[in-house]
Amino acid sequence: MKFIKAGYAVTLLVIAAAVFVHYKYLADRYDIPWLPIVSLLLLIWPIKRHIQRQTVKLTIAGEKLRYETGLMSKSTRLIQLPKVQDVRVLQSMGQRMLSVGDISIETAGENSRLVVENLDSPQQLAEQITDLAGHAPGSGLQ
Numbered sequence: 001m002k003f004i005k006a007g008y009a010v011t012l013l014v015i016a017a018a019v020f021v022h023y024k025y026l027a028d029r030y031d032i033p034w035l036p037i038v039s040l041l042l043l044i045w046p047i048k049r050h051i052q053r054q055t056v057k058l059t060i061a062g063e064k065l066r067y068e069t070g071l072m073s074k075s076t077r078l079i080q081l082p083k084v085q086d087v088r089v090l091q092s093m094g095q096r097m098l099s100v101g102d103i104s105i106e107t108a109g110e111n112s113r114l115v116v117e118n119l120d121s122p123q124q125l126a127e128q129i130t131d132l133a134g135h136a137p138g139s140g141l142q
Contacts, residue, residue: 002098003118004053007046015039058116060132065105067114083108084133087126090115105129 018039026035057068065079084107091101101122105114119125 001053002100002120004046004050006098007049008043011042011046014042053118056116058119060129063132065129067116077114079105079107079114081129081133084129085112087129087133089122089126091122103129 015036019033019036022030022033022035027033051071055069055071057066059066059068060081063081065081065084067077067079069075084105086104086106088104088106089101090104095101095118100118100120102115102117103119103122103126105116106112107114
């Protein structure tokens with residue numbers, strides 16, 4: 001969500017600059033404020049990213065990790081925590097500065113890799129997943 005908020009902030013700054021430029025330099029030549037109107041189209045990018053973020057849900061309940069995607073129609077992937085073999089955190093420099101990152105989860109089985117992008121505090125989440133995978137009830141460890 002941090003990248004989306006930053007996107008909204010940058011977009012609103014650009015729109016404010018367009019309004020300033022129009023009323024300072026262009027208002028006497030153009031009756032219609034076309035520059036601010038066109039700059040409003042920039043809001044499409046953060047709104048699109050915000051909607052995409054709302055379509056992904058990752059939950060941990062008991063011995064299962066549930067990964068749901070979709071807005072109108074849903075796709076759900078259930079991963080049994082004891083089958084998790086590897087949890088990897090991937091962070092770009094920008095992600096590290098904002099304390100977000102991608103988590104890659106590898107499980108035993110055919111479709112074995114799941115990547116969830118732009119999660120807050122990815123290191124803590126990765127540790128939680130590996131702890132639950134290694135200490136899940138039924139694995140013999142308490």
